[in-house]
Amino acid sequence: MTVELSRADxxxxxxxxxxxxxxxxxxSLTDQLRKLLxxxxxxxxxxxxxxxxxxxxxxxxxxxxEDVVAESLPRKAALANAPKTDGQFFLVPKxxxxx
Amino acid sequence: MTTxxxxxxxxxxxxxxxxxxxxxxxxxxxxxxxxxxxxTNAFLRSDADAALQQAAAVxxxxxxxxxxxxxxxxxxxxxxxxxxxxxxxTCGSRMLENFxxxxxxxxxxxxxxxxxVFVGKTNMDEFAMGSxxxxxxxxxxxxxxxxxxxxxxxxxGSAVAVAAGYSPLAVGSDTGGSIRQPASFCGxxxxxxxxxxxxRYGLVAYASSLDQIGPFAGDVRGxxxxxxxxxxxxxxxxxxxxxxxxxxxxxxxQPFSSLTIGSVPExxxxxxxxxxxxxxxxxxxxxxxxxxxxxxxxxxxxRYAVATYYVIGPAEASSNLARYDGIxxxxxxxxxxxxxxxxxxxxxxxxxxxxxxxxxxxxxxxxAGYYDAxxxxxxxxxxxxxxxxxxxxxxxxxxxxxxxxxxxxxIGELINDPLAMYLSDYYxxxxxxxxxxxxxxxxxxxxxxxxxxLQLIGPAFxxxxxxxxxxxxxxxxxxxxxxxxxxx
Numbered sequence: 187m188t189v190e191l192s193r194a195d196x197x198x199x200x201x202x203x204x205x206x207x208x209x210x211x212x213x214s215l216t217d218q219l220r221k222l223l224x225x226x227x228x229x230x231x232x233x234x235x236x237x238x239x240x241x242x243x244x245x246x247x248x249x250x251x252e253d254v255v256a257e258s259l260p261r262k263a264a265l266a267n268a269p270k271t272d273g274q275f276f277l278v279p280k281x282x283x284x285x
Numbered sequence: 286m287t288t289x290x291x292x293x294x295x296x297x298x299x300x301x302x303x304x305x306x307x308x309x310x311x312x313x314x315x316x317x318x319x320x321x322x323x324x325t326n327a328f329l330r331s332d333a334d335a336a337l338q339q340a341a342a343v344x345x346x347x348x349x350x351x352x353x354x355x356x357x358x359x360x361x362x363x364x365x366x367x368x369x370x371x372x373x374x375t376c377g378s379r380m381l382e383n384f385x386x387x388x389x390x391x392x393x394x395x396x397x398x399x400x401x402v403f404v405g406k407t408n409m410d411e412f413a414m415g416s417x418x419x420x421x422x423x424x425x426x427x428x429x430x431x432x433x434x435x436x437x438x439x440x441x442g443s444a445v446a447v448a449a450g451y452s453p454l455a456v457g458s459d460t461g462g463s464i465r466q467p468a469s470f471c472g473x474x475x476x477x478x479x480x481x482x483x484x485r486y487g488l489v490a491y492a493s494s495l496d497q498i499g500p501f502a503g504d505v506r507g508x509x510x511x512x513x514x515x516x517x518x519x520x521x522x523x524x525x526x527x528x529x530x531x532x533x534x535x536x537x538x539q540p541f542s543s544l545t546i547g548s549v550p551e552x553x554x555x556x557x558x559x560x561x562x563x564x565x566x567x568x569x570x571x572x573x574x575x576x577x578x579x580x581x582x583x584x585x586x587x588r589y590a591v592a593t594y595y596v597i598g599p600a601e602a603s604s605n606l607a608r609y610d611g612i613x614x615x616x617x618x619x620x621x622x623x624x625x626x627x628x629x630x631x632x633x634x635x636x637x638x639x640x641x642x643x644x645x646x647x648x649x650x651x652x653a654g655y656y657d658a659x660x661x662x663x664x665x666x667x668x669x670x671x672x673x674x675x676x677x678x679x680x681x682x683x684x685x686x687x688x689x690x691x692x693x694x695x696i697g698e699l700i701n702d703p704l705a706m707y708l709s710d711y712y713x714x715x716x717x718x719x720x721x722x723x724x725x726x727x728x729x730x731x732x733x734x735x736x737x738x739l740q741l742i743g744p745a746f747x748x749x750x751x752x753x754x755x756x757x758x759x760x761x762x763x764x765x766x767x768x769x770x771x772x773x
Binding site for chain 2: 202215226249266281
């Protein structure tokens with residue numbers, strides 16, 4: 187089976203990934219992803235009937251800790267790497283239109 | 286005496302005896318980096334003042350007879366994926382070009398406490414995605430054995446820091462082979478510990494269920510010492526395992542009187558370079574001559590590991606890298622139309638080709654309608670890969686095989702063929718999927734003069750067994766003593 191993957195699919199995925207791509211990038215990625223997904227098709231040969239998925243290599247669930255108050259990052263340090271702040275908050279473009 | 290390429294044991298002995306100071310040792314490393322690294326590009330940053338301050342503090346402690354840490358005064362290079370408080374941490378990306386972490390990664394804190402001197406942050410494939418170091422936004426790293434060749438990746442800078450003699454120790458991270466593959470290409474020791482052995486807190490995430498931090502060194506004892514200083518449970522990383530860390534040095538020099546090693550027939554694939562095949566067979570003979578029993582074990586699902594990895598790794602990456610939004614930290618585009626466009630433009634401008642490729646693969650395989658066909662299926666095959674190892678370790682103490690199918694390839698040779706590049710991680714990826722420890726040790730030399738590594742694979746949390754077997758091999762061979770002409 188060959189994987190069908192169109193340029194339109196790539197445009198949709200790029201939008202989901204919040205990734206602005208150039209036309210040239212979309213072209214080469216369409217070709218590269220198609221090749222890779224065709225390679226991944228080999229997984230269809232494997233009998234996975236009654237096999238549990240393994241999301242993690244560590245056999246642990248629900249690692250709990252005491253709920254205690256600890257020191258947190260000072261505001262100044264938390265904002266220090268932000269491209270745009272007013273000294274108190276991260277600044278983002280306006281989301282709601284006026285009127 | 287020259288300290289370049291001296292073992293960590295030797296350096297510690299001299300530091301303790303007072304015939305060497307950490308200031309002298311650190312100055313020597315810094316000047317080697319300054320004089321030679323323009324040719325290899327292993328370091329993104331080397332802060333001489335800060336390093337010499339750390340060294341002077343250790344020297345003062347020693348002189349005053351105050352207790353010092355187990356690696357007091359030893360220079361260490363850190364892959365630039367580890368957060369260092371107050372020192373830029375770029376991950377080889379334009380996205381984080383100006384990022385200065387407000388905290389230290391747990392391993393960085395532990396190494397500070399152990400008395401290490403940080404001689405610099407090393408170059409890497411962007412966000413640890415790559416097998417050649419060509420994906421760095423700050424230029425490729427070059428292999429000291431042949432400057433036209435890749436040092437491997439993604440921890441290529443750390444491998445070269447040790448291989449070129451710039452630093453006796455370096456730290457890397459390994460998600461699909463990113464420590465072991467460059468160790469093999471550069472002729473040094475590199476180890477990926479068991480998943481959960483070393484805290485990932487402050488390691489910038491690529492694929493969280495696969496990432497693990499590990500050591501590079503010129504010899505097995507050096508790697509053991511560095512792992513010892515980094516390993517252990519950390520409440521800040523809930524996937525770090527809460528169990529005691531054994532003393533890796535305690536029995537490292539006692540050869541196993543009885544050892545059964547597994548050889549994997551499935552490893553001898555088409556595409557395995559003749560020199561690598563021969564070096565692997567000879568290495569297995571060395572173990573045989575040391576009294577080991579060799580037995581074939583089967584890993585029938587090993588051939589599906591690369592396909593499995595390129596579903597799971599990118600899926601996790603697409604989720605992890607969603608944090609780069611142009612708002613909290615990292616690059617922000619100047620021109621955008623609205624909020625969504627700000628995200629997309631910032632990410633489109635600052636991520637390189639390989640990172641974009643993996644985000645796209647991961648977003649695709651996780652998107653509606655494809656989850657079962659790709660991600661869920663890959664997680665099931667992942668379990669079968671792990672079960673193969675579990676069955677094999679019922680019969681043998683450890684598995685021995687190649688690290689990479691070939692010696693180092695040329696810079697530019699594979700970069701336009703992503704699938705061929707991905708296949709260079711054929712032997713290393715299964716361990717990340719299964720969470721198992723593996724070590725690459727120097728074990729041969731190709732006709733071209735390039736080094737060849739040997740991979741030892743052990744059951745979970747059996748790093749001590751791996752190090753001891755690796756040390757056994759190292760004591761019986763001279764491959765770890767070879768130096769590139771570049772460094773002579």
